[in-house]
Structures are given as structure tokens and as C-alpha cells.
Amino acid sequence: MSVVAANGLTKRYRDVTALDNVSFTLEENAIYGLLGRNGAGKTTLMQLITGQTSATSGSLELFGEHPYENERALMKVVFIKESQKYPTAYKVKHVLSLARHLFPNWDDDFAQSLVDDFNLPRGRDVRKLSRGMTSALGVTIGLAARAPLTFFDEPYLGLDAVARQLFYDRLLADYSEHPRTVVLSTHLIDEVADLIEHVLLLDRGKLVLDADTDELRGEVMDATGPVEAVDDFSTGREVLHREQLGGVVRVTLRGSFDNAERMRAKKLAIDLEPVSLQQAVVRLTMERKTDR
Amino acid sequence: MNRILDVARLHTVAWVNQLLWPWGIMAASLVVNILIFASIDEAAPGKTSTGGLSSLYIVSAIVAGVSISQVFPFALGMGVTRRTFYLATVLVNLVQALVYGVLLYLLNLIEGGTNGFGIGLHFFRIPYIDVSNGLLQILVYAVPFLFLNFLCIFAAVWYVRFGTNGLFATAAVTIVVFGLLGALITWQGWWGDVWHWLSTQHQASLLVGWPALVAALAALGGMAAIRRANA
Known part of the structure; x- marks a missing residue:
């Protein structure tokens, strides 16, 4: 069974067609690169798969089920996005503690080691973190959740080159020990070229490429x-x-x-x-x- | 159910803010009232009731509304379904109302036992709201939390789903509807009947029954609206 199976997926917002008749599958245990320019439809696609919005037409299956409001399927997914908003009252340690309870495969030792690697201050209000530290928190959640399907949507805005390399290294190391399906959406294509095994390229809502990187x-x-x-x-x-x-x-x-x-x-x-x-x-x- | 409890932690993990603000502001209001009434008790005999308690209800309602507008987008991002998030929110608000009701009842007893903090102040034992039955007293304190919080939650869900324009448009329509209703009652001279109906209602219906019904309707409305909401 495919992790994700999309067929003729279309999403229209009034006069804008964000996704136009997109069909593809995501298989188990592979790292995908979801590429495309700004506004190509990458985030819309990930929002559809994670049940955050619903399609205008076409069919979509997540672990063989319809994703919208589907607890069983959604519990196997983590979606880390650059635009994630955090409630003002939360501190870093609150977010980590919540994630521990919400993700069934959460590895707390791994999470704590990532927090140390990224020098994240556990007692600081999340809203007071710098851009890079907010990204590091997202990356930490995304990796430690060990969800069977992991999305990273431009996860490293504001992260410096060293922290990005740390992310790639930790992702690859953990992926080889705990294989899962990872989707990286990014503009820094050369940086992830060695990581991704399969490329999905979107352009103005259409899937123009679906090929193995090699x-x-x-x-x-x-x-x-x-x-x-x-x-x-x-x-x-x-x-x-x-x-x-x-x-x-x-x-x-x-x-x-x-x-x-x-x-x-x-x-x-x-x-x-x-x-x-x-x-x-x-x-x-x-x-x-x-x-x- | 376990999942609902895990999701409920989204509301309670930063419990310091959740508890400290409403009760802190109420405590400040209590202290100010004690100081004022201690200094003027000679000047205004018999007028020792105060509405300072309302601050607790207002701040709690604001916290409930903010919990939707801020926590809901975060919850969706963490793979929580709208249904589970809303059920967890309802659970937190029910438990909170009950706990606050009990706490206020204890404070009511303290006020009674100390003769109004030594100066005959009526901060918790407000006329009409002060009832003789302990259980009913807890409900009388608890239900207004549900009434205000679920109306606030409903408005916040509306805002999350339809944006600022949707919220204000709905508010405008509500004002017009109630305005027309008021005009109709005035035109037909029905106010006498309205007051008569209100005055013949049992105290328990007016303080507990009807507000609880409105709270339940608001809670159901919020559930229906959030199922199609996107963060």
C-alpha cells in the first residue's frame, strides 16, 4: 500500500487553481524532494495530504484512507512548516512536552539531544525565539516525532549553514536507523540533492516531473x-x-x-x-x- | 478518550497563564475592594456589594477565546483533528467551570465565616446570586463561566473560519436582529409581559437553567463551525 496516493487532485481558490489535476504516489521508506517555485502549489499539496484543507476534486488517500479529520491516518504524519504559529503562552519545553504526548513514535532522548545540538533554550517563550531558533524547534519536532510520513516545508528559514548541515546529518542518520517516508520541500535544491531519492516538481499547480533523482x-x-x-x-x-x-x-x-x-x-x-x-x-x- | 486528554494538555500545559491571570486579576480586584470599603464603610452604610467578581468571568472568557484563535492552528499543525481538538476544549472548559465553581463556593464560605472579611463586604455573596443550597451555589458560580466561555469560543471559531469580516458581519447581523426584536417588543408593548415572565422564573432557571441551555447551543454551534475550519 502506498503511503500517499493522489489521483487527479485539484484545488481551486476562487479564481486561482493552486493544484491542477495532480496524480502521484509516495511509497514507504523513501526521501522525496517536493520542488517548485514560490506559488507552485507545494504547500497546498502538503496541506491537502495532512487534512488541513480539502480538495476541490480528485481523490487522495493517506495510508489507504481519506485524510480529512481522520485521526488514525493523521497520527502517522508530522508536518513541519516554516509558517507554524505557536500560542503566546508556550515555552520551548511546553512544545516538546506536548509533542511527546501527541506523536506515538516520539523519541524523547533524540529530541533532547537535538535541543542541545541546536542550543535551544528550553525555558524561553517560543514567540521570543529568533527566526532560526523557531526553525530549529520545528526541525527537532519533525525528526523526533519519527512519524511514518514526515513533511518538512521550508523548515530552515533563518538557520545558518552549520545548523542546516546538522539537520541533514541527523535526518540521514536517523532515517537509516528508522526508515520512513520523508518529504522535503525546499528552494535549496543543491543542498538536499544528495539526500533526496525521488523528485516531484510542481509548476503553477501542475506536476511536471515525477522521477528518481538518479x-x-x-x-x-x-x-x-x-x-x-x-x-x-x-x-x-x-x-x-x-x-x-x-x-x-x-x-x-x-x-x-x-x-x-x-x-x-x-x-x-x-x-x-x-x-x-x-x-x-x-x-x-x-x-x-x-x-x- | 486518551487522545482527547493528550490534546486537552494543549490548553493546560501553560497552566500558570491560564490560572494566574484570571485569579490574579480577581485577587487584585478583591484587595482594592476591601481597601475601598474599609475606608468608606461609615460613609455608605448598607451599600457593601461589589461587582468585582465579574473580572474573573471576563478574563476567563478572554482566555477561552484566545485558546481557540492561537491553540487551534497549532493543534492542526500537530496532526490533531478538529473534532478531537474541540472535544478537548469542551472538556477543559467544563472541568474548569466546575473547579472554579467549587473554589468560589469555598471563598463564599470564607466570606460568610469572616463576616465579609471583617468589614461586611459582599464580594462573593452578592445579593440574588447568593443562594442557600451549597450544590446550587456551586452551579450558580459555574454556569456563567460556561455561558461566557462558550459564547466567546463560538465567536473565536467564527473568526478562525470566516476571518475578521465574517466575525464583524455576524456581529452586525446579531445587533440588527436583537435591535429589531427590541423594537418589536416596544411597538407591541410587550415589555410588561417580558418582565412578568422573567420575574416568575425560578431563581435556579434564571441563574443556571437558561444560561446552561445557551452555553450548550453555543458549544454545539462551535462544533459544527470548526469541522470545516482551516487554520
């Missing part, structure tokens, strides 16, 4: 070389981007590149190299823009 790496390539050779090599492939300087051109191509193809590129004096995940995502998103 597959995608082999699928999107930069080809640099003489104009005629490159144009010849490009036929039959999707050209995502093209920039020309004199007689030399560089194109970003999407397609399959097997060994024979690589040899052919070499013969044509074309330099073929894989692009980073971030570049691939940028190209795939920009290409759609020029389509219209």
Missing part, C-alpha cells in the same frame, strides 16, 4: 560543441535551454543517453556532461515558461 541525473545533460554537430545531436531530444557564443553552442537536453549515444557525442566533438539537480529543475521550469 534517473533524472542521467536524463538531463548539457551538450557543448560546434553548432552544427550539437544541432544534429539534439534532434529527437527535448531542448530545454540553448545559448550560443560564436560558433560554439551549449544546449541542455532531456532524453536518454546510452553508451552508444555518448560515443556518438564524442565523435562529433561534443562535450556531454550531467547537470546538477538544481540546474535540471531550473531548466525544466523555465522551459515551460517559454512554451506559453
Whole structure:
């Protein structure tokens, strides 16, 4: 059974279509990257899955059940978002104590070690924490909850590079000991490129990419070389981007590149190299823009 | 039920604020009243009743309303369903009203035993609200908490669901409806009948029965409204 199964999922707010006919599944024990520009529909999608809002049309299953107001399914989920509001009366220790009672798989030793790692002051009012410390508190809850489905929606606003690395390290270490399904929604794609095994890319409410990270790496390539050779090599492939300087051109191509193809590129004096995940995502998103 | 108790902790975890503010403000009001009435008891014989107790009810109602507007979005973020959150809220408010009712009854007994804190002050034993039956006295203190808190909770749920405009629009409609009702009663000359009906009501109905009914309706309305609310 899939952890999440969405089919034709659509969410409209008056005249805005936040999600447009989105279909995908999330499987057990994998780390997903939910990518896309601001306003692409990432947060709406996560709100739908976590039962915080309801879909206009389409079907959605969370652990095989409808998520809205479904206690049994929702208890298996933790959703850490940058915009999480905390009541003014709460101190850090209150939030931790509540989380301990609300999440069935909560590991308090792990939580306390994260609090120490992030130097979180337990007795401080949550509303008086800095931006980065608020994010660290969210990250702590999200990791220590050990929920079978864990969402991080831009969890590290204000976190410095060291704290972010700490988050990635702790996530990976804990994930290997306690496998679960993790969805990371972020703009810092290069930072998480090694973490995520599968990419879901949203653009203006549409799911434009649903692929394994490794597959995608082999699928999107930069080809640099003489104009005629490159144009010849490009036929039959999707050209995502093209920039020309004199007689030399560089194109970003999407397609399959097997060994024979690589040899052919070499013969044509074309330099073929894989692009980073971030570049691939940028190209795939920009290409759609020029389509219209 | 366990889940409801766990979720109820959302309201009670910061219990210092929850308890300290209402009772602290009431205590301050009591001290001020004792000081004032001790200094003027010669000047105003027989007028030793005060409405200082109302501060406790007002602050409690505000705390209840804020608990919705602030705790509900947090609860949703923690994977709590609207239904469980609301049931936990109702539970907390019921228990709180009962505990506060008992505490106020004890203070009522202290006031009686000390002859109004030595100066004949009526802070807890307010005329009409002071009844002879102990159990009824506890209910008389407890039910106004439910009445005010659930009306406040209902308004807060309305605000969470429909925003500022929704809340004020509803308030405006309510004012118009009750205004028209008042005008209708005046026009038809029904005020005499209204007063007659009120004065023939049993003390227990007026202090406990009817407010409890309104509180229950507000609580049910809040439940219906929150099921479709998004933080």
C-alpha cells in the first residue's frame, strides 16, 4: 500500500487553481524532494495530504484512507512548516512536552539531544525565539516525532549553514536507523540533492516531473560543441535551454543517453556532461515558461 | 478518550497563564475592594456589594477565546483533528467551570465565616446570586463561566473560519436582529409581559437553567463551525 496516493487532485481558490489535476504516489521508506517555485502549489499539496484543507476534486488517500479529520491516518504524519504559529503562552519545553504526548513514535532522548545540538533554550517563550531558533524547534519536532510520513516545508528559514548541515546529518542518520517516508520541500535544491531519492516538481499547480533523482541525473545533460554537430545531436531530444557564443553552442537536453549515444557525442566533438539537480529543475521550469 | 486528554494538555500545559491571570486579576480586584470599603464603610452604610467578581468571568472568557484563535492552528499543525481538538476544549472548559465553581463556593464560605472579611463586604455573596443550597451555589458560580466561555469560543471559531469580516458581519447581523426584536417588543408593548415572565422564573432557571441551555447551543454551534475550519 502506498503511503500517499493522489489521483487527479485539484484545488481551486476562487479564481486561482493552486493544484491542477495532480496524480502521484509516495511509497514507504523513501526521501522525496517536493520542488517548485514560490506559488507552485507545494504547500497546498502538503496541506491537502495532512487534512488541513480539502480538495476541490480528485481523490487522495493517506495510508489507504481519506485524510480529512481522520485521526488514525493523521497520527502517522508530522508536518513541519516554516509558517507554524505557536500560542503566546508556550515555552520551548511546553512544545516538546506536548509533542511527546501527541506523536506515538516520539523519541524523547533524540529530541533532547537535538535541543542541545541546536542550543535551544528550553525555558524561553517560543514567540521570543529568533527566526532560526523557531526553525530549529520545528526541525527537532519533525525528526523526533519519527512519524511514518514526515513533511518538512521550508523548515530552515533563518538557520545558518552549520545548523542546516546538522539537520541533514541527523535526518540521514536517523532515517537509516528508522526508515520512513520523508518529504522535503525546499528552494535549496543543491543542498538536499544528495539526500533526496525521488523528485516531484510542481509548476503553477501542475506536476511536471515525477522521477528518481538518479534517473533524472542521467536524463538531463548539457551538450557543448560546434553548432552544427550539437544541432544534429539534439534532434529527437527535448531542448530545454540553448545559448550560443560564436560558433560554439551549449544546449541542455532531456532524453536518454546510452553508451552508444555518448560515443556518438564524442565523435562529433561534443562535450556531454550531467547537470546538477538544481540546474535540471531550473531548466525544466523555465522551459515551460517559454512554451506559453 | 486518551487522545482527547493528550490534546486537552494543549490548553493546560501553560497552566500558570491560564490560572494566574484570571485569579490574579480577581485577587487584585478583591484587595482594592476591601481597601475601598474599609475606608468608606461609615460613609455608605448598607451599600457593601461589589461587582468585582465579574473580572474573573471576563478574563476567563478572554482566555477561552484566545485558546481557540492561537491553540487551534497549532493543534492542526500537530496532526490533531478538529473534532478531537474541540472535544478537548469542551472538556477543559467544563472541568474548569466546575473547579472554579467549587473554589468560589469555598471563598463564599470564607466570606460568610469572616463576616465579609471583617468589614461586611459582599464580594462573593452578592445579593440574588447568593443562594442557600451549597450544590446550587456551586452551579450558580459555574454556569456563567460556561455561558461566557462558550459564547466567546463560538465567536473565536467564527473568526478562525470566516476571518475578521465574517466575525464583524455576524456581529452586525446579531445587533440588527436583537435591535429589531427590541423594537418589536416596544411597538407591541410587550415589555410588561417580558418582565412578568422573567420575574416568575425560578431563581435556579434564571441563574443556571437558561444560561446552561445557551452555553450548550453555543458549544454545539462551535462544533459544527470548526469541522470545516482551516487554520
